[in-house]
Amino acid sequence: MCALRSVNTSDLSVQRTNDDAQVSKLSCVDKGYFRDDFLKYFVRRASRRSPLINRGYFSRVLALRQILQEFHAHLTSQGVSTVQILSLGAGFDTSFFNLQAPGPNGVRWFEVDFAEVTKRKAAIIAGNEPLRKLLGPAESQSIQLDEGRITAEAYNLLPGDLRDTRACQAALEAAGFDPACPTYVLAECVLVYMEPEDSASVVRWLGHWLPTAAFVVYEQIKPNDAFGKQMISNLEARGCPLKGIAVTSDLAAHIRRFTGNGWQRADAKDMSTIYRLHLDPAEKKRAEQLEIFDEFEEWHMIQDHYCLVLGVNGGGDKLTGFGLKQQKQTLLGLTAGRMAGLPNAD
Numbered sequence: 001m002c003a004l005r006s007v008n009t010s011d012l013s014v015q016r017t018n019d020d021a022q023v024s025k026l027s028c029v030d031k032g033y034f035r036d037d038f039l040k041y042f043v044r045r046a047s048r049r050s051p052l053i054n055r056g057y058f059s060r061v062l063a064l065r066q067i068l069q070e071f072h073a074h075l076t077s078q079g080v081s082t083v084q085i086l087s088l089g090a091g092f093d094t095s096f097f098n099l100q101a102p103g104p105n106g107v108r109w110f111e112v113d114f115a116e117v118t119k120r121k122a123a124i125i126a127g128n129e130p131l132r133k134l135l136g137p138a139e140s141q142s143i144q145l146d147e148g149r150i151t152a153e154a155y156n157l158l159p160g161d162l163r164d165t166r167a168c169q170a171a172l173e174a175a176g177f178d179p180a181c182p183t184y185v186l187a188e189c190v191l192v193y194m195e196p197e198d199s200a201s202v203v204r205w206l207g208h209w210l211p212t213a214a215f216v217v218y219e220q221i222k223p224n225d226a227f228g229k230q231m232i233s234n235l236e237a238r239g240c241p242l243k244g245i246a247v248t249s250d251l252a253a254h255i256r257r258f259t260g261n262g263w264q265r266a267d268a269k270d271m272s273t274i275y276r277l278h279l280d281p282a283e284k285k286r287a288e289q290l291e292i293f294d295e296f297e298e299w300h301m302i303q304d305h306y307c308l309v310l311g312v313n314g315g316g317d318k319l320t321g322f323g324l325k326q327q328k329q330t331l332l333g334l335t336a337g338r339m340a341g342l343p344n345a346d
Contacts, residue, residue: 012116012239015091017240018091019092021091021189024049024054024057025039025061026046027057028054033055033058033061038097038130041131051292051293051295052293052299052302054290056303062283063274064095064188067214067324070325071083071184071322072105074319074321075182081106083106083183084108084109084110084177084178084181085109086177086183086206087186088185088190088191089112089187090111091113092121093111093188095186096155101134108177108181109154110158111155111156112168112172115148117148118159119146119147119148120148121148122148125143125150126143135154136153137153147159151176156177162190163194163195163198165201165202179209179210180212181212182213182319183210185214187216187217188218191203191217191219191248192220192242194243195243195244196244196248203258203262203311204261206262207261211315212313212319213315216308217254217310218308218309219245220245220305220306221249222250222305223242223245227301228305251309252268254268254307255309262313264314265312266312267310268307271307272300272304277327279327281327310324
């Protein structure tokens with residue numbers, strides 16, 4: 001079992017960002033930015049967000065969905081039949097359900113978060129048949145509500161404190177996690193809330209434990225300019241200090257955290273670059289037509305202060321060629337981007 005430390009006020013405040021994120025994502029769904037048939041089960045009260053917030057979450061969700069799909073497709077094309085996904089600090093993320101809904105896909109999913117979070121998530125899953133039926137055959141399911149633990153053929157929800165990597169590894173192994181299996185790791189706004197030595201320990205642990213893996217991080221950067229200082233101040237006022245941002249303040253620092261902790265290679269892009277060059281241009285064009293949008297200056301500042309980072313352990317040649325690839329931008333797509341206030345691609 002994953003030993004848990006007592007949860008302090010800062011931990012609880014960070015956990016509440018999970019609820020805010022799900023409300024914002026549901027706002028996107030309601031406006032048609034992307035489809036998610038499962039978010040509604042995890043949001044108590046829907047709230048409409050501004051076009052600025054909607055577009056930001058659209059870019060975040062599309063980027064993370066896209067790279068996960070590319071990872072899975074890359075390995076499937078090489079004849080790999082089973083892959084693992086390990087989501088750290090997963091909160092109420094619904095990615096598993098969206099990936100599993102079309103049918104079995106050879107993916108085994110593992111999520112680790114504080115017990116306070118996993119207990120709530122386990123109860124929601126247990127109480128809603130559309131969620132429960134996607135876990136795998138009923139006979140494979142074990143749902144322990146008092147512990148916040150689910151183990152099943154396709155999905156595993158585990159209580160754990162990432163600051164105790166040994167206990168988390170033991171819990172994963174007990175649930176059937178195979179470190180030799182190609183694995184996709186996701187930390188979405190998680191590591192930046194940890195002390196630098198704790199987040200580095202997580203990166204190092206997985207870098208040495210997983211020989212064939214991709215580790216994707218999405219979080220804040222650039223704390224030292226005026227916008228960054230205000231961003232930090234706002235989060236501190238909510239009891240959510242960005243404890244790790246000083247040592248990963250820019251893209252180069254993010255890359256060094258991976259390459260200095262057991263990962264063979266790494267890449268990092270700010271979200272302005274991801275949006276401009278790496279997202280599906282047809283999806284961007286569709287989304288840009290959903291709402292009247294005139295907050296371009298703030299949009300660019302926000303996107304400049306978030307990043308997507310990818311660390312890779314190649315596992316021989318299995319992940320050769322996998323990375324943050326640019327999407328082919330049509331003239332129409334570039335024109336639409338410029339009309340929407342996006343920087344030129346050249």
